[in-house]
Amino acid sequence: MPISAPCPREPPSVPGMVLTFTLCLLGSSALLLGTASGAQAARCRSPLVPYGRVYPVRYYYNRRDTVTFTCKPGYTLQGPHSSTCGADSKWNPPLPQCKKEVTCPRPPSIANGLHSGQSSDKFSRGVTVSYSCKKGFELLGNVSIACMGSGLWSRPLPRCQAIGCQVPEVQNGKVYNVQSTYRAGDTLHFDCLPGYAAEDTYEARCQPGGTWDPPVLVCQRVRPCPMPPEVANGNHNGHGKAGFTMGMSVRYSCNPGYILVGNAAVSCRASGNWSQPRPRCEEVTCPRPPSIANGLHSGQSSDKFSRGVTVSYSCKKGFELLGNVSIACTDSGLWSRPLPRCQAIGCQVPEVQNGKVYNVQSTYRAGDTLHFSCDASYTTEDTYEARCQPGGTWDPPVLVCQRGECGCCCCFPRAALPGRGSLRAGTGDEAGI
Template sequence: QCPPPPDIANGKHSGQGLAVFTSDMSVSYSCDPGFVLVGEAHLNCTSAGAWSAPAPRCQGHLCPPPPVIDHGQHDGKAMDVFSPGKSVNYSCDPGYSLVGKSSLHCTDNASWSTPHPRCEVLQCPSPPSIEGGSHNSQEVEAFIPGMVVNYSCDPGFSLLGEASIYCTESGNWSLP
């Protein structure tokens, strides 16, 4: 016969309410929602009158540190504890734009929600064409902030406005 199995904080065992625990009886431990079992989930009463292993414990579910994204950061602090329901917000470095949801949350199974956001190089659309003229970047495929495009007119046409526009940090062209 074994003594009653130990009770555990934030959890319970299947022998609750029983008074006698004979050899070859077993009990199973489980944790309350938001906690994870650490140790043996099933204990057996041995013929020597002792339980086969120490009682497990229930540890609060915690997420690992939030995922790191290239060219971006989150607002979680290095020493934060990330429990279920906690969220972090992401932002991108200058010259990059966020693709996907800007926040992730720690789920009940101690992992971060998906998909993870990412930061992509900010680009301007192709520069506008003008009637009776062209720009000097016809062969360029990607226009990144800071790039300058120069316009010129075909013979017989005069340029009105600025001859150059540039791709701004917000991914738009400056006004001509």
């Protein structure tokens, strides 16, 4: 028995339409649909997005295949994040674009204001930052600005304006040229009623935040001042005057040995009080006395010395004092001059046993060098010179020429003079042999 048998073919009713085939299998039939000769399934080419990436990557995509898009660093996606291959072999929705990323720098600062963009140095397109003002100022203009597609911040910028002042009240006085409002920095002038006066000034300045400086404007009833206050160790020139009224002043001076500290003059104020603070007279003192090279003074135990006090100077061993033995603290608070100085003690002409000194001087200062030579048949063991030391001693301390030991019939003196070479006793070089 055959497994299958061909079914009768049914001609297509319309040319180009789908052909129908019937397969009879074990008494059953199945309907197979095929594509008419010359027809192809819908496919889409790989989408091209400059500066972008597509996933998954293929050469061709079948109908209903979906891809997703991303952009390379520095670019942002404009358009859909995904698209599907349609029956018309086109992507739907249309492909997006990768545009170069636009950023703005840190927002501009404004005087007396702050903005909310302090935490970053780069801002994406469309980001906004808001502004606020410091205490005493109010914001005028846009509260916020935005980063635009051009990489610039929107304009105009807001600004912070100092809060103005209201007209102040002047006790027992009046304001000149009254204004409805006063801006920060404006100066207001006022005057007092008859019999009244201001203690310090007749004007006030508007401060940021709406306050005045001085904060309270008061005209007080004019009263006479009593006798100016006395100061210890000093006096003033107001004695003998009958009375003191507003604006009058007196000057203070100090007794000898004292110096004035503070304002020398005080004035009578409208309230009947003298201006403060009054001066004082302090005793004249000198600082620690100056030090001198290689010397000491008797004022080491204190840092402050009264007028007239003296200190004496002395020198270290080997030095002698030249000038004033002592100096005194003067009325000006300075030490008297000139200061003494310590000079190294000089040396006397030394004796040279069996020799003589060249270029003899009456005195030798510390550091001077002396040259000597030895008599005939005598020589020195070490050197033909000596140096004067502080304190009046020579180095070497003793200058001796000893009898020379020669292997010949006679010996010649050995000398070392400035500009001449040393002569060795007992050689023929001295005689030119």
